[in-house]
Amino acid sequence: xxxxxxxxxxxxxxxxxxxxxxxxxxxxxxxxxxxxxxxxxxxxxxxxxxxxxxxxxxxxxxxxxxxxxxxxxxxxxxxxxxxxxxxxxxxxxxxxxxxxxxxxxxxxxxxxxxxxxxxxxxxxxxxxxxxxxxxxxxxxxxxxxxxxxxxxxxxxxxxxxxxxxxxxxxxxxxxxxxxxxxxxxxxxxxxxxxxxxxxxxxxxxxxxxxxxxxxxxxxxxxxxxxxxxxxxxxxxxxxxxxxxxxxxxxxxxxxxxxxxxxxxxxxxxxxxxxxxxxxxxxxxxxxxxxxxxxxxxxxxxxxxxxxxxxxxxxxxxxxxxxxxxxxxxxxxxxxxxxxxxxxxxxxxxxxxxxxxxxxxxxxxxxxxxxxxxxxxxxxxxxxxxxxxxxxxxxxxxxxxxxxxxxxxxxxxxxxxxxxxxxxx
Amino acid sequence: xxxxxxxxxxxxxxxxxxxxxxxxxxxxxxxxxxxxxxxxxxxxxxxxxxxxxxxxxxxxxxxxxxxxxxxxxxxxxxxxxxxxxxxxxxxxxxxxxxxxxxxxxxxxxxxxxxxxxxxxxxxxxxxxxxxxxxxxxxxxxxxxxxxxxxxxxxxxxxxxxxxxxxxxxxxxxxxxxxxxxxxxxxxxxxxxxxxxxxxxxxxxxxxxxxxxxxxxxxxxxxxxxxxxxxxxxxxxxxxxxxxxxxxxxxxxxxxxxxxxxxx
Numbered sequence: 001x002x003x004x005x006x007x008x009x010x011x012x013x014x015x016x017x018x019x020x021x022x023x024x025x026x027x028x029x030x031x032x033x034x035x036x037x038x039x040x041x042x043x044x045x046x047x048x049x050x051x052x053x054x055x056x057x058x059x060x061x062x063x064x065x066x067x068x069x070x071x072x073x074x075x076x077x078x079x080x081x082x083x084x085x086x087x088x089x090x091x092x093x094x095x096x097x098x099x100x101x102x103x104x105x106x107x108x109x110x111x112x113x114x115x116x117x118x119x120x121x122x123x124x125x126x127x128x129x130x131x132x133x134x135x136x137x138x139x140x141x142x143x144x145x146x147x148x149x150x151x152x153x154x155x156x157x158x159x160x161x162x163x164x165x166x167x168x169x170x171x172x173x174x175x176x177x178x179x180x181x182x183x184x185x186x187x188x189x190x191x192x193x194x195x196x197x198x199x200x201x202x203x204x205x206x207x208x209x210x211x212x213x214x215x216x217x218x219x220x221x222x223x224x225x226x227x228x229x230x231x232x233x234x235x236x237x238x239x240x241x242x243x244x245x246x247x248x249x250x251x252x253x254x255x256x257x258x259x260x261x262x263x264x265x266x267x268x269x270x271x272x273x274x275x276x277x278x279x280x281x282x283x284x285x286x287x288x289x290x291x292x293x294x295x296x297x298x299x300x301x302x303x304x305x306x307x308x309x310x311x312x313x314x315x316x317x318x319x320x321x322x323x324x325x326x327x328x329x330x331x332x333x334x335x336x337x338x339x340x341x342x343x344x345x346x347x348x349x350x351x352x353x354x355x356x357x358x359x360x361x362x363x364x365x366x367x368x369x370x371x372x373x374x375x376x377x378x379x380x381x382x383x384x385x386x387x388x389x390x391x392x393x394x395x396x397x398x399x400x401x402x403x404x405x406x407x408x409x410x411x412x413x414x415x416x417x418x419x420x421x422x423x424x
Numbered sequence: 425x426x427x428x429x430x431x432x433x434x435x436x437x438x439x440x441x442x443x444x445x446x447x448x449x450x451x452x453x454x455x456x457x458x459x460x461x462x463x464x465x466x467x468x469x470x471x472x473x474x475x476x477x478x479x480x481x482x483x484x485x486x487x488x489x490x491x492x493x494x495x496x497x498x499x500x501x502x503x504x505x506x507x508x509x510x511x512x513x514x515x516x517x518x519x520x521x522x523x524x525x526x527x528x529x530x531x532x533x534x535x536x537x538x539x540x541x542x543x544x545x546x547x548x549x550x551x552x553x554x555x556x557x558x559x560x561x562x563x564x565x566x567x568x569x570x571x572x573x574x575x576x577x578x579x580x581x582x583x584x585x586x587x588x589x590x591x592x593x594x595x596x597x598x599x600x601x602x603x604x605x606x607x608x609x610x611x612x613x614x615x616x617x618x619x620x621x622x623x624x625x626x627x628x629x630x631x632x633x634x635x636x637x638x639x640x641x642x643x644x645x646x647x648x649x650x651x652x653x654x655x656x657x658x659x660x661x662x663x664x665x666x667x668x669x670x671x672x673x674x675x676x677x678x679x680x681x682x683x684x685x686x687x
Contacts, residue, residue: 365477370514372498373474373507374524374592375532381499384527388518388575395518417527 010048011064012127016040019130022070026133031109032101039114039129047123055120055280058307058339059249065191065221067161069127073134074098076155083151090145092178097136097167107140111169115199117227118282121251124223128165128197135166135196139180143173143203150179150209150399159188164220168198172206172234179209181402183409184216185244191219194246198226202234204258211402213241213409218273220246225253228265232258232287239266239393242277243409252281256321259288266393267296268406270413271304281310285321289352292323297393299386299414300329300336308358311343314351322353329360330389332382376417383415390414426452426489428506428600428631433484435465435472441482442468444656452599453628457642458635459667460653461675466635467511469653470604474508475501488600503532505599509589509606516576521588524576525595526554532596561594565621583614590621601625602633607641619644639671652678 019040023033049056075096083094093104101108114129135155141147157164164186172178184196194216202208216222230236242248254263269277283292298306308327329338340358363385371381390410397403407416428450435443442465450456460466472479473486475498486493493501516524526549533547549557562572565587577585586606593601603622607615622645625632634647642650642664650666651658654675659682660666670678 364514367514367516369474369476369498370510371516373502373510374528374596375499375502376528377497377499377531380527380531384519384524385516388516391518391575 010045010123011061012069014040014043014069014127014130018070022131022133025072026074026098028098029101029105031105032112035112035114036130039126042114042126043123043130047119047126049120049123053120055251055309058309059276059278065161065193065219067163067190067192069131069163069165069193071131071133071162071165073158073160073162076134077158079135079153079155081153084147084149087145087147091142092145092147093138093140094151095138097132097138097169100138100140104140107171108138108169111171111199111201115227117225118251118253118280120280121223121225124195125197125225128167128195128225131163131165132167132197133165135164137166137168137182139168139170139178141172141176141178141206144175146177147179150181150402152181152183152405154183155185157186159190161190161192163192164194164196166196168196170198170200170208170210172200172202172208174203175205176203177207179211179399179402181211181213181405183213183405186217186220189217189219191221194220194222194224196222196224198224200226200228200236200238202228202230202236202261204231205233206231207235208237210236210238211241211397211406212239213406214244214248215409216244216246218245220244222246222248222250224248225251228254228263230254230256230258230261230263230290233260234258235262237264237266237396239268239397239406241406241409242267242269242271243413245273245275247276249278250280252279253284254282254292255284256286256290256292259290261287261290263290263292264396265292265294266396268390268393268410269296269298269300269306270410271298271306272301272413273304274302275304276307277304278307279310281308281325283310283312283323283325284315285312285323286315286318287321288319290318290321292321294325295393296327297389298329298338299332299389300338301332301413303333303335305337305339307338308340309343310341311345312354312356313345314347314354316347318348319350320352324353325356327358328389330386331360331362332386379415380417383417386414387417426505426599426629426631427487428633429485429487430473431485431487433469433472433486434482435468436480436482437468437478442656443472445484446656446658448651448658450600450631450633452631454648455626455632455634455645456649456651457647457667458633458651458653459637459639459670461679462637464653465656466637466653467604468656470508470602470633470635473501473506473602474498499531507593507596507598507601509586509593509601509603511605511608513577513585513589515578515580517578519576520573521576522558522572525558525572525592528592529554529595557595561591564594564624565591566617567591582609583611586610586614586618587621590618593625594621599629600631600633602635604635605637606634607636607638615641616644639667642667654679654682
């Protein structure tokens with residue numbers, strides 16, 4: 001326990017009164033208010049990063065946006081929960097979190113209590129759980145149901161300085177199949193905080209894909225957190241695309257909690273200007289013969305910097321698991337930088353594989369020359385190589401529309417030279 | 425009639441002079457073979473003409489119908505009509521052969537607009553036309569559909585890489601093609617297919633510079649001229665019979681003759 005004298009002062013004020021008023025104004029049920037207040041209690045000085053933590057050493061917490069934490073925006077304009085009628089008939093729920101709390105309290109309640117997770121992001125998780133507002137989502141897929149079409153949410157926050165705090169809860173019951181795509185955009189240039197808090201529960205044998213695309217505007221400081229929980233024999237894939245103009249300090253945690261689970265965590269970073277995209281991951285591997293693999297690719301322009309601090313923790317109770325962490329960074333300007341830091345914590349001898357690979361470097365002169373010798377000018381050749389680099393991840397997406405959405409998101413940075421689609 | 429004229433070309437790599445004044449004229453419609461031992465400067469010649477940044481041109485000119493290629497960036501040389509089939513082609517993971525060919529063809533067809541704004545006017549090849557052309561050339565080179573959906577040279581065998589170089593040559597229809605040891609690393613069947621691909625490219629409108637180490641490929645591709653490159657200079661020029669002589673006597677014979685002042 002750290003004494004209060006050593007703690008940095010918390011620059012954000014979050015008191016129970018704010019939280020209660022927020023919940024009352026929204027006319028929320030009492031149990032939901034209680035969950036918010038419980039989250040508020042977790043927003044302690046101890047939870048606030050000191051800057052000494054390994055995860056926070058490279059991301060100074062200073063000049064935080066001063067806009068209000070409480071947002072009175074209850075719904076994002078234009079948001080649509082489109083879902084195939086067959087899925088609704090089978091009991092799939094896809095709606096705003098408050099709406100779901102009112103309509104389906106028994107389903108929401110077990111999942112809405114503030115969750116645990118990486119200590120490094122505890123403060124921001126608590127903030128989102130206490131004051132979440134517009135853009136919060138609840139998805140529930142009953143056992144055995146296959147949702148064929150991806151559930152796609154375009155979340156656009158209108159201009160403003162208020163914080164964009166949201167929760168997404170996806171509950172995938174036993175043996176179901178579902179893909180959720182969240183495309184997050186913000187308007188306006190004002191400095192503001194965003195904390196999209198995502199929790200995904202993949203039940204036994206469930207097949208779950210989560211795609212999160214961030215296209216936040218320049219002034220946004222994104223402290224998002226995601227936690228993926230995998231029960232036995234489940235198959236979980238996630239892709240995070242960092243394609244906006246803001247700064248990100250994001251925590252991503254995957255917990256394998258059963259035998260034979262498979263997790264694949266993908267990431268694409270397309271950053272420029274003086275952006276800083278800092279990602280902390282934790283792959284917790286447990287159970288028998290479970291697999292957890294991570295692949296993050298960055299294309300960095302101008303003075304952009306990507307920091308990746310990722311840990312694999314193979315639990316002492318696990319048997320014969322496999323895990324890997326790969327982080328590749330393409331530096332497209334002499335001033336761009338990358339800092340990939342892998343950490344392996346292997347707490348058992350019973351491991352089939354566990355490893356990591358990290359690189360950061362400029363485009364290969366030989367590859368550029370080869371492409372240019374075919375008639376591409378330097379810029380087009382560079383676009384072609386970056387596009388190919390990203391394809392390694394994009395090709396992992398099964399749905400062509402989702403692929404196109406990801407390409408659309410990264411296009412402003414990487415260009416569209418090789419987006420034919422019609423031939424291959 | 426077009427010509428590729430290499431005049432007094434001196435090229436160095438990392439401070440070391442490799443080409444010591446090459447003079448060579450390739451007219452369209454003709455095939456020139458350049459033979460030489462390891463380290464004689466054959467690949468340097470091809471890469472310097474194409475504009476590899478590692479190769480420094482110290483002196484000389486390479487004129488394509490009077491235009492000095494050496495003053496143009498790499499891509500402009502390609503668009504001017506020069507094609508290089510690489511000895512060691514690069515892989516471009518994530519970009520399919522089909523997309524690569526199509527985007528390259530469209531990049532070559534795009535023209536800077538005449539108004540001097542620096543904007544490029546697109547002139548994309550219609551997809552049906554592209555498909556037809558590709559199908560025709562794939563048939564010629566005996567490659568199937570799976571070949572064009574794979575990433576460019578990624579995990580390709582030596583033979584597949586060379587086939588892709590020849591497929592590109594056919595798709596781009598250059599005015600001058602430089603084939604840098606396209607025969608190396610090929611088994612006899614692959615060599616035949618590649619050689620037939622080169623022969624099929626022969627036309628009154630195309631000039632070819634065939635760089636090779638061995639006489640083997642010249643059994644299938646018949647050059648009009650054979651040049652022998654030793655220590656960065658063309659030391660002998662002759663017809664096909666010169667290749668046979670080299671094969672039987674070896675390069676030492678030329679080198680000895682050269683330094684004895686007889687070559």
